[in-house]
Amino acid sequence: MTSAKKKCTRLSGALVRQLLDSVDSVLFDCDGVIWRGDQAVPGATQVVNLLKEKGKKVFFVTNNSSKTRKMYAEKMSALGFDATEDEVFGTAYCCAAYLKTVCELRGKVFLIGSDAMRQELEAVGIQQTGVGPDHVSGKQADWANVPLDPEVKAVVVGFDEHFSYMKMNRAFQYLAQRDCLFVGTNRDTRLPLEGGKAVPGTGCLLLAVETAAQRQAETVGKPNHFMFDCLASKFDVNPDRCLMVGDRLDTDILLGSNCGLKTLLTLTGVSTVADAEAHQKSGCTERQGMVPDYYVESIADLLPALQG
């Protein structure tokens, strides 16, 4: 399979086995691919478990920052997936690694995010200012003069169900200090759930803070190659023999293209074949990275080749 070949090919029949025989590792996105919310995609557990039985390395690369690696391993076990926490690369874990190893952060984080992010940050020795509700009080003059922790050297934004005006205001005040780092977990604007439903994603929260601060955050999640770098630093993987399976063209498939992986779009999440074909026909070089090599209705379409 070379990148020179026709792209956005429907994967079926003999092509499935041919593709699987050409890779040693399969990287699965989570939301919209192996599960939607707390419901496994039908057939997904069999696909993951059979790939492992056949000796493939299987990893999970998710932009979702709401769980630690341990929490993900527990969810996977509960849903019947054969997976260990070392095989899961979520943005709570990867963001902490990014701040520690790339930013070499010396100081605290003002965190807009989950308790999982707090746990992963503290696991690498980075303190943060607290998670949970933060409601507005006082008058506008008070808001502009909220006390700032002098040890805070970075604002980090991930999925935060307690996102609020006051949190955005505090981030705004910290980010007025130009030496304060600004990092986001991901830009996914919606989170696909069961029944074709969705809720606003982290990208909406990050855009709000960026708009207020008039600054652009570094983002750790897909399509940033850092997520793959994290994985490749722990496991011996050959990009040429890796397959990235995702439901979003602008994150999963673009990450795969950015890292030289084979790419497979599944239609159980956000993006559609029409989206992919529009990128393909655009003639715009940048958009070609969002055209998958292959697509399937669901990863369950891989089953016949795995059960044969």
Ligand SMILES: C[C@H](OP(=O)(O)O)C(=O)O
């Ligand atoms: C949708 C995304 O998760 P992923 O699809 O990368 O697992 C997210 O939770 O923002």
Ligand SMILES: [Mg+2]
């Ligand atoms: Mg997804």
